[in-house]
Structures are given as C-alpha cells and as structure tokens.
Amino acid sequence: MTENSTPIDPVTRIGHVHLKVADIERALTFYRDVLGFEVTQRYGSQAVFLSAGGYHHYIGLNTWKSRGGKPPPPGTTGLYHVAILYPTRAALADALRRVLGAGIPLEGASDHGVSEAIYLRDPDGNGVELYRDRAPDDWPRTADGGLAMTTKPLDLAALARS
Structure with missing residues (x-):
C-alpha cells in the first residue's frame, strides 16, 4: 500500500461471479444438480442466476458471447x-461426496492451515x-x-467421513 492510500472498508466482500459458458444446460447440470445451487432467475436460454439461502445470486452464467465456445x-x-x-466441514464433505458421485475428477485437495480446499474444473x-x-x-x-498459511495434502477420506 502506498503512503497516500487507505485500506478498503473491512466489511467489503466479493458479491458474485459471472461466468461465460458454452452451454447453459451443461453448466446448470454442474452448478445446480451437482453442487446444489438454486436457480433464482433465467433470461431465456442465454443466462441464469444461481444462489443459496435466498440471496439474489452468487453465480451468474451466460452464453452472450461464448455459446459453443472453448476454454482459453x-x-x-x-x-x-x-x-x-462452505459454512462447515460437514457441508464441505457433502460437496465432496456430490462431486465424486457425479464422476467429476479432482485436480487437488489441500490443507492450507486456515482452510481445507478441494479443486476441480467445471464443464467449461x-x-x-x-x-x-x-x-x-x-x-x-x-x-x-x-499468518503462516501452508499447502499440505488434505485427507479426503477423513473429510468424506465428516
């Protein structure tokens, strides 16, 4: 931070992510059917917004400039x-079971000391x-x-039992 700058308000959060996808229905199968997000609004066959817990949206998906496209x-x-x-270890374990049950491969799983994380790719x-x-x-x-964050292997079997 420079001498003349001030830090951002400490209650600022990232509100949502909006992703370009090639196929709305394929993306919905992942975010809605596998991960469990709820559709809050659709814009025809070109865009959809998803959330959890009644919030307006955490994830936006659209094909406005990406229909049929390929990943970079x-x-x-x-x-x-x-x-x-996820709010709890049990909720993360449920997500792990959903992902593995859908046959989606993991790219990694790490214990960062401050958090436990699994990494994968969506259909796009x-x-x-x-x-x-x-x-x-x-x-x-x-x-x-x-902070002394780390990247150690995460015990997926122990997580899945949570």
Whole structure:
C-alpha cells in the first residue's frame, strides 16, 4: 500500500461471479444438480442466476458471447478459479461426496492451515475451489502474529467421513 492510500472498508466482500459458458444446460447440470445451487432467475436460454439461502445470486452464467465456445488455452490470462465457501466441514464433505458421485475428477485437495480446499474444473474448464475456513483462533501464526498459511495434502477420506 502506498503512503497516500487507505485500506478498503473491512466489511467489503466479493458479491458474485459471472461466468461465460458454452452451454447453459451443461453448466446448470454442474452448478445446480451437482453442487446444489438454486436457480433464482433465467433470461431465456442465454443466462441464469444461481444462489443459496435466498440471496439474489452468487453465480451468474451466460452464453452472450461464448455459446459453443472453448476454454482459453493454457498460457493465457483470465480467471484462475472461483472459490465457494462452505459454512462447515460437514457441508464441505457433502460437496465432496456430490462431486465424486457425479464422476467429476479432482485436480487437488489441500490443507492450507486456515482452510481445507478441494479443486476441480467445471464443464467449461473454469477452476473451482470448494473450501471451508477454520476458526481464526485456529489459524497457524508466525512468531510475530502473522499468518503462516501452508499447502499440505488434505485427507479426503477423513473429510468424506465428516
């Protein structure tokens, strides 16, 4: 941060992600049927908004400029992944079981000290992180109180039993 800048308001959050997809129905099969998000609104066959818990939308999907498109090739810029935060370890375990039950391969699974995460791709090749945070009091810290995040293998069998 520069000398003249001020930090962002601490209650600021990322509100939603809007993804370009090649096929709305294929994307809905993943986000609605596998992950369990609810459709809150459709715009014909070109766009759909999904949420959880009655919020207007967390995820927007559209084919406005991407119908039938292909994922960007490796070595290009763009979205690395969208991260979906689950409220509990049991909810993350349920997500893991849904993903594996749908035959979707995992790209990774990590214990970051502050969180537990599984990584995969949606049908359009977008990176998706499904994770849960640990309580801040349980976060690993350095001697001076800073965060000491890690990337260790996550025990998927133990998670699935949660």
